[in-house]
Amino acid sequence: MNITHTLKDPRMGEEIIFAEASNGMQVAVCPKRGFSAVSAHVGLRFGSTDTRFRSPEGAIVEVPDGSAHFLEHKLFEGRDEKVFERFGAIGAQFNGGTGFRSTNYWFASSGRFGEGLDILMDFVQSPLITPERVEKEKGIIVQEVRSYEDSAPYRGIFLLHRAMYTNHPIRMTPGGAVSEVQRTTADDLQACFDAFYRPHQLRLVLAGDLIVDDVLAQVEALAVEARPGDAERLYPDEPTGPAAAQLDETFSVSRPHVWMGWRDKDGLGLGAQALRRRITSSLLLDLALDVSSPLHEELYLTGQTDDSLSYHYSSDSDWGHAVVSGLADDPEVFVKGVRWACQRLAEQGVSEVDFQRIKRASWGNVVSGIQTPGALAGTVLNSMLNEQEPFAVLDVLNDLTSDELTLRARELFDTAQSSVAILHS
Amino acid sequence: MAYLQSSPSRQSIAPGVTLICLPDARFKRVVFQVHFDRPMCEQRSARTLLLPVLQQGTEQRPRRMDVARALEENYGSQLGLGATRVGERHRVTFRASWVGDSFLPEGESCLASMVQLGKELLESPLRGENGEAFRADLVERERAQLIRQIESLPDDRPSWAEERFLALMCKDEAYGRSPWGTKETVAALTVDDLERARQDILGHSEVTIVAVGPIEPSAIEQEMSRWFAEGGSAYSTEREICAPASTPHAHALREFREELPADQARFLFGFRYQPSENALSREAMALAASILGGGSQGRLFRIIREELSLAYGIYSGLRTLKGMLVVEAGIDAKAAPRVKEEVLTQVRDLSENGPKQGELDLAIAGLMNNLQAVGDSASSLAAYWEREHDLDLMRTPSARAETAKQVTLQQISEAAQLWQADTVYLLAGPEQEA
Structure with missing residues (x-):
């Protein structure tokens, strides 16, 4: 692990140590003395608007709306054991979120942070996406999407997005419509993972009362093999003015x-x-x-x-x-x-x-x-x-x-x- | 990491006025709350309307804008008045937060000016030009707004479903009353009703003051004593201590369905139990609720979401002051009978057979993590000690952790045996089948 620089801000009373893992993952450690919980947040720039892209290998890929969010759900299923069961066993709190341009995953643990970090880095880097697992998840995601659709603020903001933008994918909700969820396949999600979840695209931040050298060594040990190459996001042309008054x-x-x-x-x-x-x-x-x-x-x-x-x-x-x-x-x-x-x-x-x-x-x-x-x-x-x-x-x-x-x-x-x-x- | 072992200072600074102080220099911002507790009585509408009226300005700062500007000048301090249901109490809270002195330019401090602002809001309201208690135009504007807010409540389906569920399950109990009253009771209020409510809050409430963060307890105590202790501006010897919430036994299981246009139905299932005075039994009850549906480890989540894919989330939680367990989920209306049966099946199984050791271990691990994390934010510490004060237990997180570790499988089973099914409520769209 290569420490690249340190930021100390006396106004905030905070210090951040920045490092880079051997596979290119960018890491930041924020020591917070005297706190019980240690938090780890990992994220990448891949979100709901990234439904059309050129993969690092050159293929043009189009996936249904809501694919980034669906993929987030599938990562939480883990490879061999459900992630919530693994985090639950150590009493950690955890969650994830999908935005228009990014996805993130986090956990916080008060006593067993090292085990939690193992779990986080495992499920984010090594998922198992199968047709059966994807089909099973659709019912859950449909319920989530429907709960949002009953929310006036949620409906209102996306109606406004459609008024402001003509083609921009921000017009679509991060979860996608129910019909888009229903047509999502394991191949779609695997293509997204392969294109975007590359180690050098991941950003990992650790904050709490921890020993910097130890935690950086653990992160390095958990880093998977580098996979160079970047996907190119293909967004439609967008006029400079609003779509509708x-x-x-x-x-x-x-x-x-x-x-x-x-x-x-x-x-x-x-x-x-x-x-x-x-x-x-x-x-x-x-x-x-x-x-x-x-x-x-x-x-x-x-x-x-x-x-x-x-x-x-x-x-x-x-x-x-x-x-x-x-x-x-x-x-x-x-x-x-x-x-x-x-x-x-x-x-x-x-x-x-x-x-x-x-x-x-x-x-x-x-x-x-x-x-x-x-x-x-x-x-x-x-x-x-x-x-x-x-x-x-x-x-x-x-x-x-x-x-x-x-x-x-x-x-x-x-x-x-x-x-x-x-x-x- | 160790559990928090220290307790805050808790002292009575006047009859019916308790001050809880927990200084902690790790935090950058002070959390400060003054709770005024009254029964959930007819006067709750007046209290609810009074709060926005008070926030329109003070004698010293006659426009709402002036109050807001004072907060901005005070390095973005925050202040607000709100009312809520706590057990069967109607709790009016003056809430404030400000930057700790050590993060301000040298010599600056926000405490005195924030206390002054709070006192102004509560004690020096804008009066009418002809000696009326409040300005009539201002009361009418805020009344109209409150009525519109009450009319808009169904727009938030989950909150509306919960309020309707409580109204039906606790129909003849104070807990079933909405904290704001009704459109009709708000419409009928006079300016004098509001003034009576204001004087009642200041003079008769049971008061709890909670201050956590980068504070100097003696400075807080001095300011609060000036306000509430003998000779202070809000001093009263007539404070009324609120009675504990009633905890009636369950009815025979009742089922209600109400309709509102909605894509997804809201499902609530309420159980009653008699809260125990015994520390071990209390922890067993908390762990039993956690095993049933306290999170992604809960049986309901694992079965109804993960195995049956019937809900995005389904959770259960205790209303400890009231002796209620409530299960809540967003589901397809057609699945309601199945979800109800599964909840009953799991409750029956927990009470008859108890949990598996692994389930208890997971629930304890989650509780231990939560108890350890209590000390990590000023707001969570304030909430923790406020709740402990409400329960009159004042257990440290460390003491709770020690007790919880002693809970056995048998005690979980005994706790679950206390749950009596009372009310199933479904809020669904008109076209949805149940």
Whole structure:
């Protein structure tokens, strides 16, 4: 195991040792003295949007929607023994998750971390995918997918994605439709595993009260043989503007659920630029719509919004969008009010007083937000998968200016780039 | 790793006011909660509406925006008021968190300003211009919002199913009452009702204060004594200690089905039991519930999900204060009879034959891991000690672990024998067959 560098951040009170295993797997160890649980998170950049790709061997592969999520389920079945039984025997907590562009697996154990790490590295690197196992899992996944389909927030956000994007696979839910789950085969999943689950694509983060040299030696011993070569993701061309100004869907809700989105014309790839755009966008949403904003106060006092209002900014290498949602008796009033607030912020610009105040709040939340080994491991893994320096958010906050935010507000809150999605009975 | 052996300091700072402090410098953020407990009585609607009204501003900070800005200036501190059901109590909680002093610029501290903000919210509300207890326009706006929230509850199918299940299973018990009341009770509230509720919360509640994290206990004690001890602003000698929740025996098994448009049916199955005072029996009950359906190791998960593929998840959990075991799952409505029978079969088997040694070992391993991890976050420590205080047990994780290790197969069987099937509830779409 080759230690590549160490990051110490006195503002966060954290230290991270980065290393590379002989098979190319990138590893980070975060010592957290005095904590009982040790967490391990492993992840890779392969998610629900990766349904069409050229394998490292050159073959064009197309798999059903939801394949990355289905594969995650199958990995948890293990090769010889179910993973949950193995983790259960050592009392560990564990789970996994599939996003649009990544999949991750984690466990936390208080007393038997070494055994847990054996299990994690085994099932992520050496699955057994058979037609019988795939067929058996379909009933479980269908129940999971159906539970999401009963959720208004889930329906609403994907209706908005379909309004914002014409061809982009982010239009599809990570689990895929029931019909897509039903047509998934063992060959599909094996093709995904072979193309993407290559050791050099894995990122492993360990956090807790552990001895760095010992744990790195264990990881090296568990590393499977290197498999060089990278799959090429094949995404459809996507226009720079939204697919539709508004989409409506009938769904059993007591009040209309309204979703608004402003999409960026393109992504900025991964890395520092993307992080900066994400932070500026999130701060702008706070400045326009947080309870501390006079614009929010105006919307709230005039009944255009209520406490159901929420917002976030989401992005990856080739997309970025701000989302605002809420429940409204009159969706038109809600949409008009939120648009007014965002445009007003862009027109007036960001005041230095507001900027300094919100920066101070963000700084406090960042330095104190990561407390447990599990939270630290998850944050560091996310940074690695996005090719960003952990804790770089503090540097960006220090470096930002109100003028930069104003410029970004004028770019982001462009009505021509916005879409609306409404669920109503 | 050792289990946490130390207990927090627990002291009564005034009649009916308990302060629980656990300083821990590993954490970067303080978790601070003040719980005000009242019975789940008719006044719960007034309390529920009061909380958003109080959060609209204070005499000193007359706009909600002013309160939010004060929190941002305070390095992103957080604060909120909420109400929930704890056993048969209606618990109003003032909740706050802030960055520990050691992570702030030198000389800065958030404690005093956060306590001040909390006191302002509860004690110095915005009054009406003509001496009314609250501003009428503000009350009407928040009332309309609360009514809309109540109307929207069925949109969240799992939460709605659970609320309906509790209302039906515990029909004549305080536990079956929703913490917010009904649209009608909220609509009927007057401004004076809200003021009476506010004074009742401050003057008559049983109060529990929990502070965990990078704190100086003496500073917390000083601030809280100024607030609650004799001579303090919220001082009262008339605090009422809430009665323990009722734990009636089960009815003959009842089955309810309600309909709402849904792709997936929600299934809940409630059992009753009489909680034991005996420490070993309590741990046996917790382990028995875990063996039945406490997670992916549970029998219900292994059989109903893994063998039969009938659910994505199926779990059981104890409502310890109320003496209830609840099994919950999202299923195809057609599978409901089969799932019900399988739950009954497994409960019967556990009570008649007990678990296998391997099942008990897995349940103990999971419990040990959870008990060890309690000390790893300020919020989990706060939740752990709050629960121990509610149960009036104050067991350390270490003591619980020692007790749990002594539980035998026979004791698991005896615990399962106490479960009496009471209510099966299914929330399904109109077209779905059960």
